[in-house]
Amino acid sequence: AQSVAQPEDQVNVAEGNPLTVKCTYSVSGNPYLFWYVQYPNRGLQFLLKYITGDNLVKGSYGFEAEFNKSQTSFHLKKPSALVSDSALYFCAVRDWASGAGSYQLTFGKGTKLSVIP
Amino acid sequence: EPEVTQTPSHQVTQMGQEVILRCVPISNHLYFYWYRQILGQKVEFLVSFYNNEISEKSEIFDDQFSVERPDGSNFTLKIRSTKLEDSAMYFCASRDTGRGNTIYFGEGSWLTVV
Numbered sequence: 001a002q003s004v005a006q007p008e009d010q011v012n013v014a015e016g017n018p019l020t021v022k023c024t025y026s027v028s029g030n031p032y033l034f035w036y037v038q039y040p041n042r043g044l045q046f047l048l049k050y051i052t053g054d055n056l057v058k059g060s061y062g063f064e065a066e067f068n069k070s071q072t073s074f075h076l077k078k079p080s081a082l083v084s085d086s087a088l089y090f091c092a093v094r095d096w097a098s099g100a101g102s103y104q105l106t107f108g109k110g111t112k113l114s115v116i117p
Numbered sequence: 118e119p120e121v122t123q124t125p126s127h128q129v130t131q132m133g134q135e136v137i138l139r140c141v142p143i144s145n146h147l148y149f150y151w152y153r154q155i156l157g158q159k160v161e162f163l164v165s166f167y168n169n170e171i172s173e174k175s176e177i178f179d180d181q182f183s184v185e186r187p188d189g190s191n192f193t194l195k196i197r198s199t200k201l202e203d204s205a206m207y208f209c210a211s212r213d214t215g216r217g218n219t220i221y222f223g224e225g226s227w228l229t230v231v
Contacts, residue, residue, distance in 0.1 A: 036222070043123075043208060043224035044160070090160060103148060103212060103220055104173060107160040 002027045002095045006108035013081045014116050021076040021111045023091030032094040033074040034105065035065055039087045047089075050074060061085070081115045088112050119143045121223035123209050129229045130199055138194045138226045140209030149192045150210040150220065151184065153177070160208070166192065199230045 003026045013019045025031055035047040048059025050067040058064045065076045076089060089112075092105040122141045130136050142149050151163040164174040166184055181197045192211075196203055206227050212220040 034219070043121075044222040046219050046221060049219060092160075103150065103165060104162045104175070105152075105160075105220060106162070109159050 002031075002093050002106045004091050004093050004106055004108035006089075006091055006111045008111050009109075010112045010114065012114045012116060015083055016080050019076075019078050019081045019085070019113065019115070021089050021091075021113060023074045023076065023108060024072050025074060025091070025093040026072060027093060027095040029095045031074075033065075033067060034092040034094075035059065035063070035074075035076050036090045036092060036107075037087045038090065038110070044090065047076070081113075083115045083117050086113055086115045121209055121211055121221055123207075123223035123226050125226055126224065127227040127229070129231060132201060132230055133198050136196045136199055136228060138196075138207050138209075138228070140192045140194070140223060141190050142192055142209065142211030143213075143221060144190070146211035146213050146221075148172075148212045148214075148220075149184075149186070150212075151194045152208045152210060152222070153205040154208065154225075155202075155205045163194075163207075196228075199228075201230050204228060204230045 005024045007022055033050040036044040037047050038044050047063050048057050050057050055067040063078050065074055067074050088110045090110045091108040094105050124139045149166040152160050154160045162175050164178045165172045183195045185193050206225040208225045209223045210220045212218045
């Protein structure tokens with residue numbers, strides 16, 4: 001079974017400071033890892049993903065995430081936070097061993113990011 | 118940029134009534150999904166659909182739920198006899214072929230069962 005943990009319900013950061021939103025995962029095979037963002041009253045928007053290759057992946061809006069296999073983590077980062085980054089962030093995982101037609105993503109509970117002006 | 122579109126954005130229905138939520142996936146995508154998010158809880162997988170049949174479903178997706186692709190563009194989720202606990206945001210999603218391809222979500226349909 002696959003699972004995702006986002007240990008922080010909320011992260012507060014001052015505008016201009018670096019931000020980190022934490023995510024750890026558990027899969028039986030190799031992981032496909034994703035970050036999605038949900039703005040108020042909006043759907044889930046794709047930010048970035050790790051499939052294979054370079055452990056540091058870059059995504060939309062200046063976000064990046066680092067895959068760490070030994071720590072089973074995929075933390076989301078941004079060097080300089082903007083007030084407009086305030087939203088709910090979801091980490092999700094899919095087990096690479098799943099069949100090509102199966103794409104059951106398992107989501108974390110979400111982390112609310114508040115960027116303070 | 119292509120996107121998944123969903124209708125209605127919000128629906129209020131009485132318990133026991135049937136509801137159909139509609140989705141138009143991204144046009145060249147072949148895999149379709151429904152997920153749901155009960156207020157304050159995790160986003161949960163309901164069902165995946167490929168080649169005009171269900172490829173996988175979760176325990177949540179019981180006999181009251183069904184999915185259909187009635188034409189070349191729409192993908193629907195039907196809830197036959199709604200219950201209070203069906204109140205949630207329902208997300209449609211789609212992706213192209215390939216193991217690593219991204220799954221794209223729609224804006225969601227809020228269902229409130231009263």
